[in-house]
Amino acid sequence: MSMQAVIFDLDGVLTDTAEGHYLSWKRLCDEAGIPFDRAMNEQLRGRRRADSLRLILGDRQVDEATFEAMLVRKNAYYHEYLATLTPEALLPGIPALLDALDAAGIPYAVGSASRNARRVLAQLGILERFAFVGDGNTVARAKPAPDLFLAIADALAVLPTGCVVVEDAHAGVEAALRGGFGVVGVGPVERVGAAHVVVPDTAALSLDVLQEASRRCQFA
Numbered sequence: 001m002s003m004q005a006v007i008f009d010l011d012g013v014l015t016d017t018a019e020g021h022y023l024s025w026k027r028l029c030d031e032a033g034i035p036f037d038r039a040m041n042e043q044l045r046g047r048r049r050a051d052s053l054r055l056i057l058g059d060r061q062v063d064e065a066t067f068e069a070m071l072v073r074k075n076a077y078y079h080e081y082l083a084t085l086t087p088e089a090l091l092p093g094i095p096a097l098l099d100a101l102d103a104a105g106i107p108y109a110v111g112s113a114s115r116n117a118r119r120v121l122a123q124l125g126i127l128e129r130f131a132f133v134g135d136g137n138t139v140a141r142a143k144p145a146p147d148l149f150l151a152i153a154d155a156l157a158v159l160p161t162g163c164v165v166v167e168d169a170h171a172g173v174e175a176a177l178r179g180g181f182g183v184v185g186v187g188p189v190e191r192v193g194a195a196h197v198v199v200p201d202t203a204a205l206s207l208d209v210l211q212e213a214s215r216r217c218q219f220a
């Protein structure tokens, strides 16, 4: 079976919003007197907003109303960052890859933990190009559960084995493998090494790379 569809993670694959998340969490934590640094931010890659805050708080106890208010404030800060996002924030190699998929007639979707996914894609000027957008509201169980990717494959009417997921997070690679998808990992081997094919950055992505992951998944 040739590759039928592609599912892209958003943050860290189509664009690098990690800095925006970092600045927003940092501002919130500075105000609350909670230590927060870039190493901690790395641990939040691919994690939902509430799960991220739980990790940041660690042993610190806050009541539910405070917890919810912190999430709202963090998202307001993140929206300030998003307002500055333009198509120039697409990562290297992504525009050419989307063009190549269009030329090959292969549909593609987004599978993101972010509830801001549609907003980010609109700011990047690519929202309309996606056959489906799965985001932080699509399923109940977050990555590393395979549910989000499976729901997207279902919506696209393709089998997981005919579909390739592109991910930059450990939890995302695990979710895609659990679902039976071909997987391309973007980033260091220590983070995404379990994927069928690993590339160091998005500039190395191509139709050939995606097809190789699809072959390795089907003949594994």
Ligand code: BG6
Pocket (backbone or CB within 6 Å): 010, 011, 021, 044, 045, 046, 047, 048, 049, 052, 075, 112, 113, 114, 115, 116, 117, 136
């Ligand atoms: C993921 C990011 O894509 O989305 C995480 O990698 C982020 O860092 C998560 O926490 C949730 O995003 P949002 O936009 O719903 O706060």
Ligand code: MG
Pocket (backbone or CB within 6 Å): 009, 010, 011, 012, 013, 045, 046, 167, 168, 169, 172
């Ligand atoms: Mg990501």
